[in-house]
């Protein structure tokens with residue numbers, strides 16, 4: 001019989017701790033498939049962040065470093081600069097990346113660090129019980145916005161990819177969604193391309209992955225996917241926002257600026 005699918009080699013055969021229907025597991029698999037397919041298993045180092053994926057190092061047959069709240073891009077920067085032949089990636093939720101670690105992600109992207117960031121946007125802080133995240137939708141109820149997020153008090157949802165796309169540093173920026181086979185297939189391609197960008201030495205890559213948190217959203221897993229499609233997609237458009245181009249010359253002309 002022809003085998004059409006198998007567990008990625010880099011993903012260990014151990015039970016994960018995620019809630020039933022949580023798409024962290026799907027995202028892990030896509031990362032693992034990309035690493036396997038690119039043949040970089042022996043030289044990849046992951047940086048785990050805080051949040052529900054804090055224990056992801058238990059699931060990958062890779063070297064991992066755990067970073068303190070929001071600091072994963074800074075830790076990844078250090079590892080990559082010391083070991084430039086390694087492929088270094090972070091895996092961060094929206095609380096970790098877009099709230100606690102806003103400075104780290106902006107500056108790592110702006111410097112064009114040759115690292116890959118997998119950014120899981122499930123619109124809430126999952127691990128700590130469902131508080132508002134920077135990506136929480138307007139009107140969305142969370143434990144800290146029980147009447148729905150109100151822009152006058154809590155500001156607007158932050159579109160991380162669009163924000164980083166204002167910088168010149170990043171080489172690859174994409175947003176994908178774990179909703180339905182077509183979107184999951186596109187998510188896989190984007191994650192693979194993000195790693196490929198680093199393999200080719202082209203600089204900073206980030207994929208925002210729209211994900212579900214059925215438990216804190218209070219929805220069964222299938223309805224959570226529908227909710228993502230109905231509510232998150234209009235706020236967070238999908239696509240590749242930046243693809244690798246030859247790096248622009250940054251040297252100033254001799255004389256320090258304007259000529260003539």
Ligand SMILES: Cc1ncc(C[n+]2csc(CCOP(=O)(O)OP(=O)(O)O)c2C)c(N)n1
Pocket residue numbers: 050051052053069092093094095096097120122124125126127128133213
């Ligand atoms: C009581 C408490 N407040 C704050 C923290 C810090 N903290 C650790 S994980 C986390 C939420 C992370 O959420 P996110 O990054 O969105 O990841 P998710 O859990 O949704 O995957 C926070 C705020 C903590 N551990 N405990």
Ligand code: SF4
Pocket residue numbers: 017018019021022023024052122126127212213214215216
């Ligand atoms: S709390 Fe949400 S993000 Fe965390 S494991 Fe459960 S479903 Fe997944």
